[in-house]
Amino acid sequence: MPPAADPHPPILQARKLCKVYGSGEAAVHALRDVDLDVARGEFVVLLGASGSGKSTLLNILGGLDRPSSGTLSFAGQPLTGVGEDALTTYRREHVGFVFQFYNLIPSLTVAENVALVTDIARDPMPVDEAIALVALSPRRNHFPSQLSGGEQQRVAIARAIAKRPELLLCDEPTGALDYATGKLVLEVIARINAELGTTALVITHNAAISGMADRVVRVADGRIDRIERPERRLTPAELAW
């Protein structure tokens, strides 16, 4: 008899992921044999020096890029060895991305920026619900240029979560923000993880942020160097750096 399927597969399962950019003498081994399981609802922080491979890993986990070798699955379904259409569907339906620079459309208001996503999503939340989740309801009709960096990042988060993705992948979401503003943005990500159950993976250079995580994955030279599980998850307000 074949083994029974795991009733609760990890939302992400990576095995022996490798990524090589270029070839020959110019080859860069950005990821080397990365194994990682992420449980549904987890809050994972990825830490590591510049160039260690964090963005490469996050981009592959989010279906923005493909590994050179190794396997990846989402909720038990393979994402490696599949066509471009399957990867696009995965990204569109299941993944919300937040980057360091907010990538908002300057000529559209907050509500219109979020609506860009809800208009094409399968089961989106109402635009104003997404905006309320990031505490920007009073600014719904403002343009990005009228908002602070932290507020713009919260709009980017509203846009990322409005389609109710299972995964929220954030690459240096506080990288361009000052201390207090960065904390506010992290509070929003932590609240979405807690209230919506969205699995969150957050890249940072800032080790202090790791106190917020269920698990801290340390990446060094393209490998997972170690994984730590803090005894108690801190709120962003309790973090200090």
Ligand SMILES: Nc1ncnc2c1ncn2[C@@H]1O[C@H](COP(=O)(O)OP(=O)(O)OP(=O)(O)O)[C@@H](O)[C@H]1O
């Ligand atoms: N498109 C590319 N072509 C060639 N090399 C690349 C490419 N993208 C990334 N790399 C290299 O792969 C390695 C890992 O890069 P990656 O961006 O994943 O690191 P990172 O940990 O996210 O760094 P940072 O914290 O500076 O963003 C680096 O040596 C980088 O120069």
